[in-house]
Amino acid sequence: MKSKRIPTPRLAKFFGMSDKFWINLQNDLEIRKQKEKLKEKLQSIQPLQQTG
Structure with a gap:
């Protein structure tokens, strides 16, 4: 797995937005x-049926 550098603080500062905005976007x-x-795999998964 490659490590990714997320420039969240720099983007937030530059655009005057919150860090959370950029994290949520990513x-x-x-x-x-x-x-x-x-x-395809997700389509074959059946949701859990809960009984009440």
Whole structure:
């Protein structure tokens, strides 16, 4: 696994935005990539049925 440098503090400072904004943006991108990569496998997963 490659280590990635996330320039969150620098971007936040430059654009005058919060660190959390950039972290959330990066997390969203990573989740989208993983969902696309695992698309077929995810379709075959059945959600857990909870009984009440």
